[in-house]
Amino acid sequence: QVQLAESGGGxxxxxxxxxxxxxxxxxxxxxxxxxxxxxxxxxxxEFVASIAPNGRIQYYSDSVKGxxxxxxxxxxxxxxxxxxxxxxxxxxxxxxxxGHWGLRExxxxxxxxxxxxxxxxxxxxx
Numbered sequence: 001q002v003q004l005a006e007s008g009g010g011x012x013x014x015x016x017x018x019x020x021x022x023x024x025x026x027x028x029x030x031x032x033x034x035x036x037x038x039x040x041x042x043x044x045x046e047f048v049a050s051i052a053p054n055g056r057i058q059y060y061s062d063s064v065k066g067x068x069x070x071x072x073x074x075x076x077x078x079x080x081x082x083x084x085x086x087x088x089x090x091x092x093x094x095x096x097x098x099g100h101w102g103l104r105e106x107x108x109x110x111x112x113x114x115x116x117x118x119x120x121x122x123x124x125x126x
Contacts, residue, residue: 033113
C-alpha cells in the first residue's frame with residue numbers, strides 16, 4: 001500500500017512557475033508508476049503527466065507538453081512536477097497518484113492508479 005502527500009501549491013502570476021512535490025510512504029516506491037492529475041472548479045479531473053517506475057518513460061497531456069516536466073527520485077520516495085509559463089487555465093487542485101505501469105492508454109487514465117494524495121491547490125493570477 002502507498003500513502004502520498006503533495007506540497008508546493010500556491011498563488012503565482014501568469015507566466016510564472018511552481019514546483020510541486022509528492023512524498024510516498026512505500027518502501028517499494030521504485031516499482032510504482034506515478035502520475036499527476038488536476039481538477040479545476042466545475043470540471044472533471046484530468047490527466048497531466050505520468051512517469052514509469054524507472055523514470056525513463058514520461059507521458060504528458062497536450063495542454064502541458066513543453067511547459068511541465070515530471071520527474072522522480074526513487075532514493076527519496078519523491079515525485080515532482082515542474083510547471084513553467086503557467087496560465088489561468090492551469091489553476092486547479094493537483095493530485096499525485098501511484099499505480100502499476102502499463103500501456104499509455106491506461107497510464108493517462110485515473111482508473112489506472114490505485115493510490116491518491118489529498119491534493120495541493122495551484123492558483124494563477126492574471
